[in-house]
Amino acid sequence: MAYIERINSPYDLKKIDKKELETLAKEIREFIIDSVSKTGGHLASSLGVVEATIALHYVFDFKKDRIVWDVGHQAYVHKILTGRKDRFHTLRKFNGLSGFPKITESEYDHFNTGHSSTSISAALGMAIARDLNNEDYQVIAFIGDGSLTAGLAFEGMNQAGHLKKKMMVILNDNDMSIAPNVGALNGYLNQILSGQFYKRMRDRIEHILKSMGTIGTPMIKMAKGMEETIKRLFVPGMLFEELGFKYVGPVDGHDIEKLIEVFEKYKDYDDPVLIHIKTKKGKGYKFSEKMPEKWHGISPFDRETGEVYKSSKGTPSYTSVFGKTIIELAEKNPDIVAITAAMPSGTGLTEFAKKFPERFFDVGIAEQHAVTMAGGLAIKGKKPFVAIYSTFLQRAYDQVIHDVCLMNLPVVFCMDRGGVVGADGETHHGLYDIAYLRPLPNIVMMAPADENELRHMLYTASKLSFPCSIRYPRGSAEGVNLDKELKEIKIGKSRVLKDGDDAVIFAIGSMVWKAKRVADKLEQDGIFVKVVDARFIKPLDESEILKSAEECGVVVTAEEGILNGGFGSAVLELLQDNNILVPALRLGIPDRIVHQGSPEELLDELKLTETHLYYRIKDFVKQYRYAKKKNRGEIE
Ligand SMILES: Cc1ncc(C[n+]2csc(CCOP(=O)(O)OP(=O)(O)O)c2C)c(N)n1
Ligand SMILES: CC(=O)[C@@H](O)[C@H](O)COP(=O)(O)O
Numbered sequence: 001m002a003y004i005e006r007i008n009s010p011y012d013l014k015k016i017d018k019k020e021l022e023t024l025a026k027e028i029r030e031f032i033i034d035s036v037s038k039t040g041g042h043l044a045s046s047l048g049v050v051e052a053t054i055a056l057h058y059v060f061d062f063k064k065d066r067i068v069w070d071v072g073h074q075a076y077v078h079k080i081l082t083g084r085k086d087r088f089h090t091l092r093k094f095n096g097l098s099g100f101p102k103i104t105e106s107e108y109d110h111f112n113t114g115h116s117s118t119s120i121s122a123a124l125g126m127a128i129a130r131d132l133n134n135e136d137y138q139v140i141a142f143i144g145d146g147s148l149t150a151g152l153a154f155e156g157m158n159q160a161g162h163l164k165k166k167m168m169v170i171l172n173d174n175d176m177s178i179a180p181n182v183g184a185l186n187g188y189l190n191q192i193l194s195g196q197f198y199k200r201m202r203d204r205i206e207h208i209l210k211s212m213g214t215i216g217t218p219m220i221k222m223a224k225g226m227e228e229t230i231k232r233l234f235v236p237g238m239l240f241e242e243l244g245f246k247y248v249g250p251v252d253g254h255d256i257e258k259l260i261e262v263f264e265k266y267k268d269y270d271d272p273v274l275i276h277i278k279t280k281k282g283k284g285y286k287f288s289e290k291m292p293e294k295w296h297g298i299s300p301f302d303r304e305t306g307e308v309y310k311s312s313k314g315t316p317s318y319t320s321v322f323g324k325t326i327i328e329l330a331e332k333n334p335d336i337v338a339i340t341a342a343m344p345s346g347t348g349l350t351e352f353a354k355k356f357p358e359r360f361f362d363v364g365i366a367e368q369h370a371v372t373m374a375g376g377l378a379i380k381g382k383k384p385f386v387a388i389y390s391t392f393l394q395r396a397y398d399q400v401i402h403d404v405c406l407m408n409l410p411v412v413f414c415m416d417r418g419g420v421v422g423a424d425g426e427t428h429h430g431l432y433d434i435a436y437l438r439p440l441p442n443i444v445m446m447a448p449a450d451e452n453e454l455r456h457m458l459y460t461a462s463k464l465s466f467p468c469s470i471r472y473p474r475g476s477a478e479g480v481n482l483d484k485e486l487k488e489i490k491i492g493k494s495r496v497l498k499d500g501d502d503a504v505i506f507a508i509g510s511m512v513w514k515a516k517r518v519a520d521k522l523e524q525d526g527i528f529v530k531v532v533d534a535r536f537i538k539p540l541d542e543s544e545i546l547k548s549a550e551e552c553g554v555v556v557t558a559e560e561g562i563l564n565g566g567f568g569s570a571v572l573e574l575l576q577d578n579n580i581l582v583p584a585l586r587l588g589i590p591d592r593i594v595h596q597g598s599p600e601e602l603l604d605e606l607k608l609t610e611t612h613l614y615y616r617i618k619d620f621v622k623q624y625r626y627a628k629k630k631n632r633g634e635i636e
């Protein structure tokens with residue numbers, strides 16, 4: 001029987017001879033490749049940590065010890081070893097296994113992750129609680145080199161090194177973020193891994209001693225005799241040692257026996273210890289080894305050929321339209337610069353980076369820094385387009401306020417993944433940006449109905465002298481024709497897509513063409529609904545909203561964002577402030593967590609599919625149409 005079949009809990013690892021763990025690793029890799037070829041998911045990261053995860057579960061008892069998987073996209077092996085192998089075919093599916101650790105999913109998942117760089121802070125919190133409770137267990141933060149580029153990781157290390165709490169940080173260094181990793185820290189880590197660090201120091205010292213002539217010669221001889229001691233002096237992880245961590249490494253992250261030996265040695269180390277392991281992202285599958293960026297997050301694929309099955313509806317993605325349009329704009333406007341936080345391909349900036357390398361900045365996983373740097377660029381006359389997913393911009397909220405909006409700086413926030421994203425679930429849906437940006441001063445907020453509108457909004461944004469945001473959904477666009485000429489949209493101006501007087505729907509973004517199709521259907525039922533593409537969440541097209549609400553007497557708003565404080569709330573506030581008291585139905589995301597599944601499944605569960613909209617609006621309008629006509633004396 002295959003070893004993987006014998007593993008129903010981490011304790012079963014001990015029943016396998018250490019020498020056979022390599023075979024288990026092979027079987028787990030095959031299992032993950034096979035399963036993820038059917039479900040899609042984060043393949044490369046998990047393939048890179050098979051040995052490390054086996055060694056961790058071999059050495060530690062995670063019913064007692066704690067582990068926080070940073071981002072958590074690499075935790076598939078952890079899930080397989082902790083009794084979830086049989087459910088792995090439900091990975092990232094509706095009501096299935098999460099693609100990330102979830103405390104509600106398993107006693108072995110000790111902290112929810114999904115957004116990066118939280119593991120050290122969370123682990124330190126657990127270590128402090130452990131000591132305050134006079135308990136004894138190890139706390140581990142498993143963090144990648146990409147996730148270590150975030151300030152939050154250093155905030156955690158800074159405090160951990162100061163408090164000298166017993167805890168372990170395992171730095172999984174594969175020299176990759178989603179894209180190749182960036183930043184000076186990455187360069188430092190590479191020097192360590194390449195052994196260059198010590199060599200560089202030794203050469204420098206030798207050069208200095210030689211330059212001292214006869215005085216230096218005997219010292220060189222002595223130094224040669226103390227090479228090992230000196231080597232330890234320049235222990236490669238000096239940066240971490242200075243931060244209060246015992247540095248161990250670099251360790252081969254694919255050598256299970258070595259990993260077990262190191263983890264055993266430091267499992268009860270009384271101070272913070274950082275174990276630096278070197279791994280290969282995508283290891284064990286030729287396609288992901290060759291292209292770890294592409295195989296970071298992958299749709300279902302043919303495992304023999306590596307061909308990825310197309311899931312789009314054949315129309316361009318909003319991301320690709322953004323990527324092409326910003327290039328068009330940058331060709332004409334030399335002040336345009338583009339910023340990403342470690343997601344060049346996800347945000348569509350890969351081509352921009354090739355065409356305008358001096359105007360493209362990948363800041364690493366550092367959204368706060370990205371926004372404040374954009375403020376600095378803007379105040380000196382540049383036009384920064386900050387491309388950060390809606391959910392990840394949450395991390396830079398104060399920077400949006402403090403370093404952009406309060407100074408009224410012309411930064412453009414391009415928020416991809418605005419709305420339900422699907423398989424990544426609650427940590428990744430872009431549901432809150434309408435509500436979290438709407439209260440901010442000076443900002444103009446747009447959401448396009450389709451890819452053509454996105455282009456015009458990007459063009460409009462490039463002309464503004466104040467901050468603005470544009471939110472657009474993950475995945476395929478509407479498939480409309482693109483205007484050749486880009487035109488400026490008048491700020492705050494909506495557009496009427498259909499006339500009617502039984503009700504008016506104010507729709508925004510991905511809800512606009514759904515609302516139009518619903519209104520067309522309602523017309524066949526003799527219900528005449530006006531449809532307005534709001535285009536702007538802020539400022540609202542007040543005259544249109546007040547006029548339409550007055551004329552139609554029944555109002556519906558539709559948005560793919562949370563209702564609390566969303567677009568619909570803004571419309572209601574406007575009507576109330578102008579004493580237009582009409583029945584209003586707000587359609588959007590209710591006040592609850594939206595889990596994972598396909599976007600269609602989730603929108604169905606949220607009653608936001610076209611079919612649901614049709615019945616919800618029809619019932620609402622019928623309910624009030626009679627009362628309204630009676631009030632107006634149009635009927636007895
Ligand atoms: C705050 C935040 N920004 C961006 C992301 C998107 N993201 C997910 S994984 C990843 C790269 C992580 O690199 P690393 O930590 O080295 O892990 P690896 O995939 O190399 O194992 C990024 C940028 C995120 N999850 N959280
Ligand atoms: C793990 C992580 O945060 C990213 O890989 C994210 O899953 C990317 O999302 P998209 O697939 O929408 O680009």
Ligand SMILES: [Mg+2]
Pocket residue numbers: 144145146147172173174175176177
């Ligand atoms: Mg990495």
